[in-house]
Amino acid sequence: MSVNSKPFQSRLGVSRRQVLKGLGAASSLPLIGGFAAPAFATGSDGRVVVIGGGFGGATAAKYLKRANPNLSVTLVEPARTFYTCPFSNLFLGGLREMSKIAHGYDELRDRYGVEVVHTMAQDIDPDGHSVSLANGDTLHYDKLVLSPGIDIRWNALEGYDEAAAELAPHAWKAGPQTELLKRQIEDMDDGGTFVLVAPENPFRCPPGPYERASMVAHYLAQHKPSSKVLILDAKDNFSKQGLFTGGWEQLYGDSIEWVGLSGDGRVTRVDAENLEVETEFGTVHRADVLNVVPPQKAGWIAERAGVTDASGWVPVKPESFESQQVADIYVVGDASVAAPMPKSGFCANAQAKVAAAAIVAALRGDSTPEPYWSNTCYSLIGPEYGISVAGVYRIQDGVIAEVEGSGGLSPSDASAEIRQMEAEYAVGWYNAICQDTWGTEA
């Protein structure tokens, strides 16, 4: 391995100045005999294909190249612009524009030398170590990273199929669905009811439905103050529950109502055309805007790869996030089974770094580095009212476990100043993780 420009590339990516600096270092060290590596190497140390350009996939691609610029890394992602689910609730609340949750792939391509291919991955041949693409190409890999996110289990909730989602949006993948839901909220008459149907665990972003209810309530309080938010929930407990209910009472009085499983909150049938839902014990609720967060599973390409189990999610080896079922396929983010880590963008990013390091080590014949993960999920209840849950995770007895004494929730008795600081840090977090993942400043 040549010594020359590596420290500059690996720490800070490749800029012209750094390449020149690297060349200088090489020429001043004739004993090492290095040749200047090309800025974007030819992949002599291995070929890695990454499918999915969200928090997990984009991070994996970047950190693979940081750790070893001589890897050939190809990122397959159909969208040229990726909209994040985190902060899409702020768009619904009127606090942020869609353009401020949009990210592209210029940094990965131009600074890190990742080859970015904007097409769909159609199939995976694990034995042949290849991926076939919708554009007709085939990519060969030594290691494959899947970060496919979630797919909706259509019809798992009776009446909720793709057509229904055009009338009663899920908006659980950010983009057109988010914009559709926003239009519906804006078009709703004052005095209307926004009904949010929340699913059983596990699902993407455990506090997400409750932050959404908060942000919609914030918008309604400003523009349609006689309106209500009703959450019909398939479970009795949810993430940061006490903090949410305390904040709702303080900011929105009784305009947010939550009905849990034992209160007959579990929705069993959706009638999207009439904007009605029916619960387990036959209560019918009529909505003016109906937002269904439906049951989910790993993104479908994971099924094609044969890495999912009966649950629809992907069991992984904790130390590397390599599939337990198929060698050389690493699965990060929401698609993986990583409890007690939640399905969050932060965790996807953290898992991607662990997987990238494991891949770099494996391709060198080195042992897998010891993994560390952490998570922080901020939720906004109001523009100046933030709450959080944090966790630090390690492997204990062969499984992922939260480090004892670490992590936990914002204090229930925190001052208004702390709530405001957390709201500000939520924005700081979003900006930082997007910089870390895509190199973009939203």
Next chain:
Amino acid sequence: MNVRLPRAATAAIAASLLLGATQQALADDYDLQREVMAGGCANCHGTDGARAGNVPPLAGRDADYLEERLLAFKRNEVADTTIMNRIAKGFSDDELASLAEHFANVEQE
């Protein structure tokens, strides 16, 4: 022939070899293990802890200062903390020292 070097010369050679070894290590080894340990920090502090936002940057700050702060967070000695007290408790004192050292030595652009 067995040439004995004065002790000081031996030390100097050893030091220069060590220095060489360090540079070699820096060059060859993006320290994968330490990068993995530090990986989560970037999610709020930016890549390499170098992002200047409302979350303070870590890159290039004094190692002793960083270590002292991290230990203070861990021991609940920082007033008005939001999450760093919860995060710091996930690491041993040695790991916090290693993280402080890591971020102190990040090259600045």
